[in-house]
Amino acid sequence: MGKIRKRKNAGLMILSLIIFVTLVIMAGCQREYSNEEEDIYVVGVVMKSSTSEYWRSIRSGMETAAKEYNMEVVFFSPESELSEEAHEKMIRMLLRSDVDAVAVSAINSYGLADYFEQAEQAGIPLISYDTEFENETVPYIGIDNVKAGYELAKILSSELDHKGEVGIITGDLNQAAHRQRVEGFTEYMNKETDIKIAFIESGYSNRQMSEQVLHGIQEEYPELGGIMATSAVTAVGISDALAGEGVKIVTVDAQQDVFTALQKGQITAAAAQSGYDIGYETIRYIDKFRSEKVTEQDWILDAEVLNADNVDAYVSGHTRRVNNEEHSQ
Amino acid sequence: MKSIRSKILISIIVITFITSLAVTVVFYNRSASMVEEKYISIFQQQGQQTMERFDEAVKDICRININASCDPDLKDAIQRYQMGQNQEDLEQIADILRIYSSQNKSISSMYAVISGEEVLVTSRDYPTYRKVENMEAVSRAVYEQPVPSLNFDPVHEEVVVLTTVEEITDNEGNCIGYIRSDMEEGLIYYDYLAGAEEEAVSDMMLLNRQGGVISSTDRGLSGSIYDKEKEAFITGSDHENIYIRSKGIFSGCSLFVTAKKEAVLHDLRITGINLLGILFVFTVLALIPAVFLTSVVHRPVNKLSQAMSRVSNGDVEARAEVVSKDEIGVLAGNFNEMLEQIEKLIGRVIEEENRKKDAELEALQYQITPHFMYNTLNSIKYAAYIKGEKELGGIIGEFVELLQASIGKHGTFITVEEEIHMLKNYIHIQEFRYGGHFSVIYDIDPKISNCMVPHLLLQPLVENALMHGLDMKAEEGIITVSARESDGKLILKIKDNGRGLTSEQAAQLMNSKKQKTERFAAIGIPNIQERLRLYYKEEAELIFNSSQQGTTAAVSIPLEYSGEGL
Numbered sequence: 001m002g003k004i005r006k007r008k009n010a011g012l013m014i015l016s017l018i019i020f021v022t023l024v025i026m027a028g029c030q031r032e033y034s035n036e037e038e039d040i041y042v043v044g045v046v047m048k049s050s051t052s053e054y055w056r057s058i059r060s061g062m063e064t065a066a067k068e069y070n071m072e073v074v075f076f077s078p079e080s081e082l083s084e085e086a087h088e089k090m091i092r093m094l095l096r097s098d099v100d101a102v103a104v105s106a107i108n109s110y111g112l113a114d115y116f117e118q119a120e121q122a123g124i125p126l127i128s129y130d131t132e133f134e135n136e137t138v139p140y141i142g143i144d145n146v147k148a149g150y151e152l153a154k155i156l157s158s159e160l161d162h163k164g165e166v167g168i169i170t171g172d173l174n175q176a177a178h179r180q181r182v183e184g185f186t187e188y189m190n191k192e193t194d195i196k197i198a199f200i201e202s203g204y205s206n207r208q209m210s211e212q213v214l215h216g217i218q219e220e221y222p223e224l225g226g227i228m229a230t231s232a233v234t235a236v237g238i239s240d241a242l243a244g245e246g247v248k249i250v251t252v253d254a255q256q257d258v259f260t261a262l263q264k265g266q267i268t269a270a271a272a273q274s275g276y277d278i279g280y281e282t283i284r285y286i287d288k289f290r291s292e293k294v295t296e297q298d299w300i301l302d303a304e305v306l307n308a309d310n311v312d313a314y315v316s317g318h319t320r321r322v323n324n325e326e327h328s329q
Numbered sequence: 330m331k332s333i334r335s336k337i338l339i340s341i342i343v344i345t346f347i348t349s350l351a352v353t354v355v356f357y358n359r360s361a362s363m364v365e366e367k368y369i370s371i372f373q374q375q376g377q378q379t380m381e382r383f384d385e386a387v388k389d390i391c392r393i394n395i396n397a398s399c400d401p402d403l404k405d406a407i408q409r410y411q412m413g414q415n416q417e418d419l420e421q422i423a424d425i426l427r428i429y430s431s432q433n434k435s436i437s438s439m440y441a442v443i444s445g446e447e448v449l450v451t452s453r454d455y456p457t458y459r460k461v462e463n464m465e466a467v468s469r470a471v472y473e474q475p476v477p478s479l480n481f482d483p484v485h486e487e488v489v490v491l492t493t494v495e496e497i498t499d500n501e502g503n504c505i506g507y508i509r510s511d512m513e514e515g516l517i518y519y520d521y522l523a524g525a526e527e528e529a530v531s532d533m534m535l536l537n538r539q540g541g542v543i544s545s546t547d548r549g550l551s552g553s554i555y556d557k558e559k560e561a562f563i564t565g566s567d568h569e570n571i572y573i574r575s576k577g578i579f580s581g582c583s584l585f586v587t588a589k590k591e592a593v594l595h596d597l598r599i600t601g602i603n604l605l606g607i608l609f610v611f612t613v614l615a616l617i618p619a620v621f622l623t624s625v626v627h628r629p630v631n632k633l634s635q636a637m638s639r640v641s642n643g644d645v646e647a648r649a650e651v652v653s654k655d656e657i658g659v660l661a662g663n664f665n666e667m668l669e670q671i672e673k674l675i676g677r678v679i680e681e682e683n684r685k686k687d688a689e690l691e692a693l694q695y696q697i698t699p700h701f702m703y704n705t706l707n708s709i710k711y712a713a714y715i716k717g718e719k720e721l722g723g724i725i726g727e728f729v730e731l732l733q734a735s736i737g738k739h740g741t742f743i744t745v746e747e748e749i750h751m752l753k754n755y756i757h758i759q760e761f762r763y764g765g766h767f768s769v770i771y772d773i774d775p776k777i778s779n780c781m782v783p784h785l786l787l788q789p790l791v792e793n794a795l796m797h798g799l800d801m802k803a804e805e806g807i808i809t810v811s812a813r814e815s816d817g818k819l820i821l822k823i824k825d826n827g828r829g830l831t832s833e834q835a836a837q838l839m840n841s842k843k844q845k846t847e848r849f850a851a852i853g854i855p856n857i858q859e860r861l862r863l864y865y866k867e868e869a870e871l872i873f874n875s876s877q878q879g880t881t882a883a884v885s886i887p888l889e890y891s892g893e894g895l
Contacts, residue, residue: 020345042578057495072578074384076392085399087496093391095473098538 040072043286044094045103046087046173047077048130048205052233053255054275058130061279062103069287074099081205083173084108091115095122101286105130109176109199125289130275131177131284134299139289141282143303145177145252148271149184149228151305152250154192155269156226159248162193164225167217169238171205171231178205179254181230198224204228208237220244226250232258232270238268252303254314262311271303330513331640334627341619346612353608356603361594368529368593373564376575376584377738379415383535383584384577386435386520387477391493393436397429398495407497407506419450419458425426426452430510433518437490440483441497443506444466445703449483452562456484469509477580479541479552487513489551491543506592514551521584529592531570538581548704628777629657633664646719647673699736703729724761727754735785741864742781742889745812745819749773752810755788757797766793767806774813779890786819788852790882794825819887826879861886 045062047055059075066073076094078086086106087237094102095118101276103120119126132140156166158179167184182200189195198221201209218224224247229235232253239249239261251258256273261267281299305313397403410418422441430439430452439452442464450458461483471478472494489509497506522533522544525814542550562573571593574585589721591598598726629652636649648668649661706729713722729752734743743751749771756769789809794808807814807826854871860885861869869886 015446040576040578074388074579076388079396084497086395089395089398090392093395093476093495096473098579
């Protein structure tokens with residue numbers, strides 16, 4: 001009898017346990033949860049303009065990187081590259097608005113911008129991309145513009161058998177990128193060749209030279225063998241205008257119309273400055289910076305010199321990313 | 330008795346119910362979770378989209394404001410006014426403001442403040458400009474705050490606006506004024522909040538970076554500071570509500586949406602109630618197969634139980650009906666087999682007993698055959714007569730008659746007359762043996778002398794009287810043998826005038842089966858009683874009456890005349 005009673009008791013206990021568990025599950029299904037608010041890291045980016053493919057690709061690179069590194073990017077750009085005032089005001093506004101970092105492509109690399117102080121006071125890191133500042137304390141992410149100019153000069157000179165006349169059409173010389181390209185180009189031409197630099201026209205950043213002015217130049221310099229245009233937009237325009245006239249053109253920037261011109265032979269060489277890569281690397285730099293792992297002040301990206309022979313390989317083989325091995329820091 | 334049937338039935342119902350209930354509840358809760366998550370995700374998406382739109386608008390307005398602040402015509406006009414206080418310049422400034430403010434419809438108005446003059450130019454149609462005190466200081470203060478800041482409209486001071494301010498500088502970088510773009514709370518509400526309202530949403534609020542209320546469903550809150558400590562700042566849910574927070578990246582403004590869980594889960598609740606209803610219906614329906622199932626199990630058990638009861642009540646031939654092929658069926662089958670075995674066992678035992686009896690009987694028959702005995706005794710009797718011993722011969726003859734009566738197969742019943750004759754023989758022999766003499770009185774009603782009595786009925790009683798009652802040597806003993814009819818019964822009495830029986834002796838007499846071997850036949854009083862019972866059941870009686878004067882043994886049996894069937 002005792003055994004049977006024990007079994008009965010055990011059975012009752014198990015049954016009541018099951019009921020209890022069921023009730024608990026029923027009651028315990030109170031769906032309460034919460035997400036802690038994440039702190040979003042906001043990067044304010046001021047560009048020089050937003051109209052060309054190059055700038056759009058910078059933006060695209062930045063946006064992609066921002067997703068990967070868990071940041072948000074806000075973009076501001078003035079109406080044109082000439083609006084220095086608006087450009088500066090945008091920087092100041094971002095600094096006032098307490099963003100977490102500011103990335104700037106300088107319109108005036110050489111002025112005494114006092115927003116550096118403002119940034120320091122606010123504790124907001126300021127970095128430059130595409131065009132550097134003369135101020136050494138500001139990090140720079142972009143290509144070595146001096147070297148680019150230098151390499152382009154080499155190629156142009158070899159095309160012209162190291163003699164003859166060339167001209168430079170450049171952007172705003174207040175911008176370090178353009179000034180440095182001219183520097184590099186001039187250095188090579190003057191030191192290593194007998195080529196004479198006939199003229200330097202400036203102010204053509206992201207802007208096309210009018211046909212009128214171009215023909216004026218042609219008339220004035222009939223012996224012109226080659227031109228370096230420091231901005232691709234300008235270069236493409238010139239190459240269209242001078243097509244077939246035997247003037248060799250070299251430029252900087254990797255955009256689709258440049259590739260086409262290279263393939264057609266209308267442009268002799270171009271230093272491939274990939275906007276996407278620059279944008280991407282800028283954000284990656286900021287990410288490293290915020291976790292205090294930056295070892296180098298500046299990140300210099302490669303600018304492969306393209307010509308008709310290697311442009312196809314570049315276009316098809318070039319992933320839209322800079323090789324990570326080169327810049328893993 | 331708690332039936333196994335009710336136990337099984339209750340178990341089935343309980344298990345079905347609990348299982349269904351658990352499934353229902355778990356399912357409902359999972360569904361509710363899913364619905365909630367979906368809703369939260371939808372609200373979040375909506376909130377995100379709204380705030381992205383809002384952020385874009387704020388960014389664009391900042392950009393427009395900055396561009397306006399760099400406008401050379403604007404600068405000229407301001408500087409001219411500072412020189413000449415010419416109203417036309419103010420008109421021109423207003424025109425410029427209108428052009429810029431029309432670039433984004435979210436700008437409700439733009440204002441220009443001219444340094445050193447207490448004048449405010451507007452983009453509105455009315456007023457175009459007015460005198461306002463202290464505008465410069467206010468503008469400077471707003472300028473230094475993060476963008477956008479919460480303020481009041483300079484013209485209609487009760488209206489809450491979201492503001493961005495820029496400096497206007499001359500070519501040397503000196504500040505000559507401020508330009509300001511405002512987003513009116515009302516427009517913000519209708520552009521961004523009103524569209525997101527739906528039934529489930531109970532509350533919406535747009536806060537700026539510092540927790541000031543820009544706009545909300547409770548219109549009175551605009552402009553005030555919201556209590557930052559409330560838990561509504563997290564995206565999540567509690568028992569009653571769902572809370573969604575979406576933040577604008579650039580503007581730093583946050584949209585808080587509160588939705589009542591009730592409303593969100595309304596449809597699901599109804600479904601839940603329906604589910605419960607279905608649950609109950611199915612539990613009740615489950616009764617039908619449950620009952621069927623129960624009886625399938627119960628029936629064979631019941632049959633077996635009944636069969637066992639019948640057997641225990643004495644019906645040895647009862648068998649259990651085998652109605653199922655399961656363990657119960659096996660049990661019933663085995664039970665039946667067991668009963669068969671028992672029956673066989675009983676049969677064997679009976680057979681055994683019978684064989685024992687036959688053996689005993691056979692043993693008995695190894696004794697001297699009666700015929701031999703009679704012949705030998707008769708020879709002795711004749712020899713006695715020849716020798717002239719008449720008395721001796723007579724005794725031997727009477728003895729032979731007595732033997733014949735007891736051993737012979739004459740039948741169980743003889744007439745009263747024949748029984749009395751045997752009695753006389755017996756008494757003679759006893760007199761001869763003990764040498765005593767006692768008187769015997771015969772009082773036999775001749776009418777009933779033809780009635781049937783079992784043979785050797787009275788002899789043991791007389792023997793009894795002789796052994797216990799009389800002192801035989803005394804020659805004073807009297808035995809009275811009477812046979813009479815009374816009330817349809819035959820009454821036979823043996824009376825003696827001896828010592829009488831004590832109650833102990835009487836009891837011993839009535840009960841003991843083993844008699845003294847001195848007796849004539851191995852039968853005694855108990856035997857008489859048994860035989861009476863056997864032949865007559867309740868209609869015969871043997872009664873002893875005893876006192877110091879003597880003992881009377883009376884037998885009453887039904888009256889049966891010879892020739893009538895017995």
